[in-house]
Amino acid sequence: METQAAQTLIRSDLLTLTQNQMEMLLxxxxxxxxxxxxxxxxxxxxxSPKWPVFIVSLLTLGGGVWATEKVIHGERLLAFxxxxxxxxxxxxxxxxxxxxxxxxxxxxxxxLDKEGLQYPEYYVLILFSALGMMLMASSIxxxxxxxxxxxxxxxxxxxxxxxxxxxxxxxxxxKYFVLGSAASAILLYGVAxxxxxxxxxxxxxxxxxxxxxxxxxxxxxxxxxxxxxxxFLFKVASVPFHMWMPDVYEGSPAPITGFMTTGLKAAAFxxxxxxxxxxxxxxxxxxxxxxxxxxxxxxxAVLTMVIGNLVALAQVNLKRMLAYSSIAHTxxxxxxLIVGPGNENGYSPMIxxxxxxxxxxxxxxxxMSMLAGREDHGLNLHDLAxxxxxxxxxAFAMVVFLFSLAGIPPTAGFAGxxxxxxxxxxxxxxPLVVIAVLCSAISVYYYLRVIVYMYMKEPAGSPANARAxxxxxxxxxxxxxITMIVGLQPSQVLNIAKKAVNSLVVAAK
Amino acid sequence: xxxxxVETWMVHAFCATIFCIGLVGILIRRNxxxxxxxxxxxxxxxxxxxxxxxxxxxHLGGQMSVFFIITVAAAESAVGxxxxxxxxxxxxxxxxxxxxxxKE
Numbered sequence: 001m002e003t004q005a006a007q008t009l010i011r012s013d014l015l016t017l018t019q020n021q022m023e024m025l026l027x028x029x030x031x032x033x034x035x036x037x038x039x040x041x042x043x044x045x046x047x048s049p050k051w052p053v054f055i056v057s058l059l060t061l062g063g064g065v066w067a068t069e070k071v072i073h074g075e076r077l078l079a080f081x082x083x084x085x086x087x088x089x090x091x092x093x094x095x096x097x098x099x100x101x102x103x104x105x106x107x108x109x110x111x112l113d114k115e116g117l118q119y120p121e122y123y124v125l126i127l128f129s130a131l132g133m134m135l136m137a138s139s140i141x142x143x144x145x146x147x148x149x150x151x152x153x154x155x156x157x158x159x160x161x162x163x164x165x166x167x168x169x170x171x172x173x174x175k176y177f178v179l180g181s182a183a184s185a186i187l188l189y190g191v192a193x194x195x196x197x198x199x200x201x202x203x204x205x206x207x208x209x210x211x212x213x214x215x216x217x218x219x220x221x222x223x224x225x226x227x228x229x230x231x232f233l234f235k236v237a238s239v240p241f242h243m244w245m246p247d248v249y250e251g252s253p254a255p256i257t258g259f260m261t262t263g264l265k266a267a268a269f270x271x272x273x274x275x276x277x278x279x280x281x282x283x284x285x286x287x288x289x290x291x292x293x294x295x296x297x298x299x300x301a302v303l304t305m306v307i308g309n310l311v312a313l314a315q316v317n318l319k320r321m322l323a324y325s326s327i328a329h330t331x332x333x334x335x336x337l338i339v340g341p342g343n344e345n346g347y348s349p350m351i352x353x354x355x356x357x358x359x360x361x362x363x364x365x366x367x368m369s370m371l372a373g374r375e376d377h378g379l380n381l382h383d384l385a386x387x388x389x390x391x392x393x394x395a396f397a398m399v400v401f402l403f404s405l406a407g408i409p410p411t412a413g414f415a416g417x418x419x420x421x422x423x424x425x426x427x428x429x430x431p432l433v434v435i436a437v438l439c440s441a442i443s444v445y446y447y448l449r450v451i452v453y454m455y456m457k458e459p460a461g462s463p464a465n466a467r468a469x470x471x472x473x474x475x476x477x478x479x480x481x482i483t484m485i486v487g488l489q490p491s492q493v494l495n496i497a498k499k500a501v502n503s504l505v506v507a508a509k
Numbered sequence: 510x511x512x513x514x515v516e517t518w519m520v521h522a523f524c525a526t527i528f529c530i531g532l533v534g535i536l537i538r539r540n541x542x543x544x545x546x547x548x549x550x551x552x553x554x555x556x557x558x559x560x561x562x563x564x565x566x567x568h569l570g571g572q573m574s575v576f577f578i579i580t581v582a583a584a585e586s587a588v589g590x591x592x593x594x595x596x597x598x599x600x601x602x603x604x605x606x607x608x609x610x611x612k613e
Contacts, residue, residue: 143574150581154588161592170596177592178544181585182535185551188578189528192555195571196521196562 014081021079024086027067034060035127042120053120054109057127061102068094076503082202083141087503090138093270097263100358101130103475104259107366110469111255129155133267142191142201145271153180160252166375172251179244187231193224203278210285217286225279235268236330239303249323254372258365261326262358273347282341297338305331305439313446318379329357335432336420342427348497349419356412356486360404363479367398370472386459395454397476404483406447407440412483415490520561528554541603545589552582
């Protein structure tokens, strides 16, 4: 009797994977196996792990990109009892994460030598963090999303504190850990409340439930939704949840800062879009709640842009300046989130901006990790004086990235910002656009100031101390190329992003 | 002695209270180890919420989630304690007021 009941309960389709699902799982499995191999290689005593782990990490990330390319045009597929989804959207983000991890690995190789920190765990942690990001972008169950988020964050907490002997690095790691864990707990409490009010942790089910019975948008649901949103706003470092960010960015090793500003932020935004859609944002369920959500995001976006840009003006440390500018860029991205449902391109301008931002910011941090002295000293503005005569190519690459960050054509930053603001105009958010343009004008000042120092000041201090590493040069060239290509042919990137968003919209129905 | 039924709202209020104690603890306590405990407290309040909703809805998903959250919480405290040790080695203190190098 009991066995019979058990037999009816176990659905065999949940225990097996179809051929298609196996194929879609390949990128994840590849990255996981690669990370495991790198981990084993790094503890074998009788070989020097430096080169093997570096090469395995690059192969893993490159292979992951290749495996994702192969499945990118596949059908949308659900797996593991609707806990994960493989669609164009997650594939596009997977490539973004893998490329940013690969660039970080390339930039770190010489950097770690210089810092005397060439430990193989570093690469393993990057791989696991990339895996967490990939799982995060493709999970549609909030609990799975939480586990993936923690996989990503735990690896990054250790990476931030990787300069173990340096007090600043330790302090940054501790701050990030405490505040990040608190944010995760807040997010999880929100998930619990959403589960309590709708009976599911699956974001498609949550949307379906509240669409069917809008009466379920109870105070408990709203509080849950708010807590989840606060958790995400913290992860993307939007004002007023940004206090941790400049400290953490300044304290962590330069390549890791680049990884955090791009990979982590993209992962958080990738899930943020899915979650806001599942909470019914932009749909006519419970108009009051939607208005509150819109207004709160609006205020956050404006504060983020204004405060990020104004504080960045006062910074003389390049790393800290880019940290604040990264807060400002979060503000622009939040515009994309707000106007997503209200314009013809949906969330795709936001994805274009994420891609552009990833390329230019990663590039800037690769250049910075090449310029940095021991323990990331020598990154103040006056240290950059006359860089163009000392290291002309590096200075040129930095100019491209800074132009792009400031949003000057023909770079990726301009294309991304233009699309983003155009979509905001379409959605009728004129005040938001005006504020964004003004903030953008402010930002030109502090980006151009760096260029002025590099090109128009007499060289000061020590001359070039090191040859450029081949790997970092490769990464920089790649990022310059992507920045220019996205800037010159934005419509192609927009098409990719549109396809991704379409697969998302279909999924949410 | 009369008996009192435990009602659903009481359980949820209890969970919310524990959660808030954890959150406030993170914000005001100065000892980093106590802060770590407060994080655990928050996560356990979430677990309790999941279990009580699971019972209330007669749906096992919530109880399943708890197992995953316990595992993640264990990993999190392992990393957290590792960071505390690293911090203690360089800074010789567990007082968060002393941690302010990056403020300048």
